[in-house]
Amino acid sequence: MKRFALVNGKIYVERGRFAQALYAEDGVIRLVGHDDEIRSAAGRGAEIFDCEGRTVIPGLNDSHMHLLGVGMEMSQLRLNGARSVGEIVARGRRFLAEHPELCRHGVAGIGWNQDLFDEGEQRLPDRHDLDQISTDVPVIVERVCRHIAAVNTRAIEMLGLGKNSPQYENGEFELEADGFPSGVFKEQAVARASRLIPPKSAAEYEDMFVKAAAYAVAHGLTSVQSNDAGFVPVPVDALMEIVARAHAGGRTALRYRHQTTFRSVGDFEDFLRGGAREKYHDPAAHVEIGPLKLFKDGSLGGRSAQMCRDYRDDPGNRGVETLSNEEMDRFCRAARDAGVQVITHAIGDRAVADTVACYERVMDGGKNPLRHIVNHCQITDRPLLERIAADGLCVAYQPIFLDYDMHIVESRCGAELAGTSYAFGTAAALGIPVGYGTDAPVEDCSPFPCIGAAVTRMDHLGQPEGGWFPQEKVDVETAIDAYTAGSAFLEFHERDKGRLKPGFVADLAVLDRDIFTCPPARIREILPVATVIGGEIVYRR
Known part of the structure; x- marks a missing residue:
C-alpha cells in the first residue's frame, strides 16, 4: 500500500474552506485536516511532503487541447x-x-x-x-x-x-x-x-508525446482532455497505441482522455465496431476514450468563424461552415445510439446556434445525459447563453484566448455582440457546466495565464485597465473550480476528481505563491513547485 501525506499547507478544499494537510492511500485521498491528525494517520513509512506554508490546489485539468500537437510543435x-x-x-x-x-x-x-x-x-x-x-x-x-x-x-x-x-x-x-x-x-x-509532409515514426511521435506531457505536468496539469486522434497526421488506432504505450511503459502519469475526430460518419461507425473504445480505455493506466470531436467552423482571427451577420471589417463574409448541419446530425445520431458524448468546435454565433440546435435534435427528452459540449463558444448573445443553460449543455472555454481576441472582437463583431461574448461570468451565473482549457498548442498549455485572463480580463500587458467588459470577470475560486471540478464534470469524474476531499484522487499542485491573495495581474506568473498525480510526486522544481 502506497501512503502519501501533504502537511503544512494551505489546501483549497472548496469555496471558503481550506485545510492544513491531507493523507492518501494508493492514490486516493482518505483524510483532510490538521497536521497532527494527518501525521498520525500516515504513520511511519509514509512519504511526507512539507508544503512550507504554500498554497495547494487540485490538479488542473485542461478540458480541450492537443497534447501531441504540443510535442510536434516543439520539433x-x-x-x-x-x-x-x-x-x-x-x-x-x-x-x-x-x-x-x-x-x-x-x-x-x-x-x-x-x-x-x-x-x-x-x-x-x-x-x-x-x-x-x-x-x-x-x-x-x-x-x-x-x-x-x-x-x-x-x-x-x-x-x-x-x-x-x-x-x-x-x-x-x-x-x-x-x-x-x-x-x-x-x-x-x-x-x-x-499531409504533404510524411508522418514521423511511431517511436518519434511517442517521444514527442512524452516531452509534451512532461511540460504539462511541470505547469500543474494532472489531466488533459486531448484531441490528437484524428487531428494529428497519425491513424486513429496508431495514435491510441502510442498513447497507451507511453503510459504502460511508465513514461508519463498524466491522465489522458481522448477526444477523437473522424473524416466521415462511416469512419466513426467503423471505429465503434472495431473495439478500439474497449481496447484502449484503461483508467488504471490513466487513459480513457472520451467524446467524438467535431468542427463546425473556423477561427475568429482568420475571419472563418461562422457568424449570423457579416464581419464588420469584411462585408459579405460570414465565415466558413466546415461541417454541414445534415452531416453533423448524422454524426450526433450515431454518437447518441452508441452512448458517446460529443464535443463540437463552435466559435461564431451562427456555429454555436447551429451546434446547440443539432444537440437539441438528438437529445432524448430534452435532457443531456451524455453531457454534450460546445467547445470555445466565443461569440454569443444573452438568449443563446440562456438556451445553452436551459438545455443543460456544457461548455469548454479557453479564457486565454482573450489575450489576443479582445483586440479584434469589436472590429469583427461590433461592441454590442462583443459585450456578451467570452461570457465566463454569465455562464457561471446561469449555472452552465464549464471546464477551462487552452486549446494548446494554439496557446501555451500553462493553466495560470488562462486563470489570470478569466479573473482579470486583461492581456499580458495589463490592458485594458479594469478589464475588457469587466462584468464577465470571475473570481479566483470560480476559475480554479472550472479548471478542476468543472473539467472533471465534463468527463464524468466529478465524484472522484477535481477536489481535495476524501474519496477523490490525490492529484494536486503545490504553488510558488498564494493564488488567492496575490495581485490578480500576477496570477499568470504562478508556477508549481511540485505536481502530484495519484499520490506520486511526478514533478518537483
Whole structure:
C-alpha cells in the first residue's frame, strides 16, 4: 500500500474552506485536516511532503487541447511572436539550414499571427514569400489558430493544383488574379497541405508525446482532455497505441482522455465496431476514450468563424461552415445510439446556434445525459447563453484566448455582440457546466495565464485597465473550480476528481505563491513547485 501525506499547507478544499494537510492511500485521498491528525494517520513509512506554508490546489485539468500537437510543435519551425512576413521567411531559412534532418521532406511551421505584425505590411504570407525559404520541398506554415496556412509553390504543385482548380470540400484556397492559387489555404485545405509532409515514426511521435506531457505536468496539469486522434497526421488506432504505450511503459502519469475526430460518419461507425473504445480505455493506466470531436467552423482571427451577420471589417463574409448541419446530425445520431458524448468546435454565433440546435435534435427528452459540449463558444448573445443553460449543455472555454481576441472582437463583431461574448461570468451565473482549457498548442498549455485572463480580463500587458467588459470577470475560486471540478464534470469524474476531499484522487499542485491573495495581474506568473498525480510526486522544481 502506497501512503502519501501533504502537511503544512494551505489546501483549497472548496469555496471558503481550506485545510492544513491531507493523507492518501494508493492514490486516493482518505483524510483532510490538521497536521497532527494527518501525521498520525500516515504513520511511519509514509512519504511526507512539507508544503512550507504554500498554497495547494487540485490538479488542473485542461478540458480541450492537443497534447501531441504540443510535442510536434516543439520539433517544428516555431513562428509565435513573428513580427512580420519577413521574419517568418528569415526564421524558416534559418530552421532549414540548422535542421536539415527535420526538413528532408518539407518544412512545417506554426504560430504566426498577422494581426500582431508591427513591421512591414500586416498581411497573410503567400507562396511568393515562402518560395524564399525553399522551392525544392513543400513549405507549410500554419497560423496560430491552425485554420489558415500559407504554402509555397512546390506544395501547390505537389497537390496538383493550378489555374482554376476546383475548391476542396469544406475548405478553400485563395487565388491570384490569373486564377492560380496564392498559397493561402483555409480550413480543410490546410489539412490537405499538411499531409504533404510524411508522418514521423511511431517511436518519434511517442517521444514527442512524452516531452509534451512532461511540460504539462511541470505547469500543474494532472489531466488533459486531448484531441490528437484524428487531428494529428497519425491513424486513429496508431495514435491510441502510442498513447497507451507511453503510459504502460511508465513514461508519463498524466491522465489522458481522448477526444477523437473522424473524416466521415462511416469512419466513426467503423471505429465503434472495431473495439478500439474497449481496447484502449484503461483508467488504471490513466487513459480513457472520451467524446467524438467535431468542427463546425473556423477561427475568429482568420475571419472563418461562422457568424449570423457579416464581419464588420469584411462585408459579405460570414465565415466558413466546415461541417454541414445534415452531416453533423448524422454524426450526433450515431454518437447518441452508441452512448458517446460529443464535443463540437463552435466559435461564431451562427456555429454555436447551429451546434446547440443539432444537440437539441438528438437529445432524448430534452435532457443531456451524455453531457454534450460546445467547445470555445466565443461569440454569443444573452438568449443563446440562456438556451445553452436551459438545455443543460456544457461548455469548454479557453479564457486565454482573450489575450489576443479582445483586440479584434469589436472590429469583427461590433461592441454590442462583443459585450456578451467570452461570457465566463454569465455562464457561471446561469449555472452552465464549464471546464477551462487552452486549446494548446494554439496557446501555451500553462493553466495560470488562462486563470489570470478569466479573473482579470486583461492581456499580458495589463490592458485594458479594469478589464475588457469587466462584468464577465470571475473570481479566483470560480476559475480554479472550472479548471478542476468543472473539467472533471465534463468527463464524468466529478465524484472522484477535481477536489481535495476524501474519496477523490490525490492529484494536486503545490504553488510558488498564494493564488488567492496575490495581485490578480500576477496570477499568470504562478508556477508549481511540485505536481502530484495519484499520490506520486511526478514533478518537483
